[in-house]
Amino acid sequence: MSSLVSAIVIIGTLGSLLVFFLILHLNRHIARPGETTGHVYDGIEEYDNPLPSWWYWAFLLSIIFSVGYLLWYPGLGNFAGLAGWTKVGELEQTMAEAEARYSPIFAQYRETAVEELVTDADALKIGRRLYATNCSVCHGATGQGSYGFPNLTDEEWLWGGSGEQIKTSILQGRMAMMTPWLGVLGEQEVHDVASHVMSMAGRDMDEAEVARGQQTFMTYCVACHGQDGKGNVFLGAPDLTNEIWLYGNSRLHIEHTIKQGRSGVMPAFGKQLGDDKVHILAAYVKSLSRSNPEQSE
Numbered sequence: 001m002s003s004l005v006s007a008i009v010i011i012g013t014l015g016s017l018l019v020f021f022l023i024l025h026l027n028r029h030i031a032r033p034g035e036t037t038g039h040v041y042d043g044i045e046e047y048d049n050p051l052p053s054w055w056y057w058a059f060l061l062s063i064i065f066s067v068g069y070l071l072w073y074p075g076l077g078n079f080a081g082l083a084g085w086t087k088v089g090e091l092e093q094t095m096a097e098a099e100a101r102y103s104p105i106f107a108q109y110r111e112t113a114v115e116e117l118v119t120d121a122d123a124l125k126i127g128r129r130l131y132a133t134n135c136s137v138c139h140g141a142t143g144q145g146s147y148g149f150p151n152l153t154d155e156e157w158l159w160g161g162s163g164e165q166i167k168t169s170i171l172q173g174r175m176a177m178m179t180p181w182l183g184v185l186g187e188q189e190v191h192d193v194a195s196h197v198m199s200m201a202g203r204d205m206d207e208a209e210v211a212r213g214q215q216t217f218m219t220y221c222v223a224c225h226g227q228d229g230k231g232n233v234f235l236g237a238p239d240l241t242n243e244i245w246l247y248g249n250s251r252l253h254i255e256h257t258i259k260q261g262r263s264g265v266m267p268a269f270g271k272q273l274g275d276d277k278v279h280i281l282a283a284y285v286k287s288l289s290r291s292n293p294e295q296s297e
Contacts, residue, residue: 013070123280134281135281174265194213225237228241
């Protein structure tokens with residue numbers, strides 16, 4: 001916060017404590033002991049007596065405690081406190097303690113290949129919890145994804161489905177980019193390319209549109225998606241010959257993708273989780289896929 005706001009907070013906080021003390025102290029002694037205030041509640045009269053001593057000192061000690069607390073911990077504007085305590089520091093300490101306590105549990109699976117861990121029930125239980133905490137918000141609780149977020153339960157992998165490829169995706173993240181082509185192609189060519197793409201996925205399309213679209217595809221799209229449209233895992237370019245579509249399979253969605261392009265980011269979790277946790281998490285993710293033999297049985 002700014003210096004001005006910090007000063008207002010400090011003055012307001014300490015000023016409030018001072019006012020509380022003055023009200024408490026100035027009302028400790030009164031000039032009319034034993035007399036009533038004139039207030040009557042259900043026939044009960046209120047005496048105008050001072051606070052009991054123990055009550056007075058309890059209030060006073062609470063004010064003294066408040067001053068000490070505000071000096072020791074951050075609570076007065078930008079004043080950091082004499083203890084140097086911060087929420088970030090406490091979080092880092094807690095995380096370090098948890099890491100020291102639980103890291104051996106994750107480390108025991110370090111030398112086991114991902115492909116072997118998909119059959120280990122205990123490892124998959126750990127992986128399921130890691131997935132629920134870190135991945136489900138995007139890919140869904142069951143891994144089936146949503147619009148713009150890949151389905152992890154099918155056999156389609158944009159960046160490869162081996163254990164090491166999945167680990168790399170989680171550790172380092174991925175950044176995909178589909179170039180917008182409307183400015184280069186124009187509306188008609190976009191329409192024709194979409195027809196060709198849909199025909200590669202097995203749909204019946206207008207032959208003339210497909211022929212024109214194929215020429216355009218071979219000029220502009222083949223570098224990423226390949227001549228056969230099978231894609232390229234090194235670039236994250238999807239296979240266009242099936243009916244697995246990340247952004248929808250209607251003509252409207254496909255043409256929008258060609259016109260405007262797409263950009264997708266998979267965050268890197270290496271720093272957050274570490275190698276051992278990512279190793280187990282990769283095994284769980286792989287176990288979700290239908291391409292995993294154990295999942296198919």
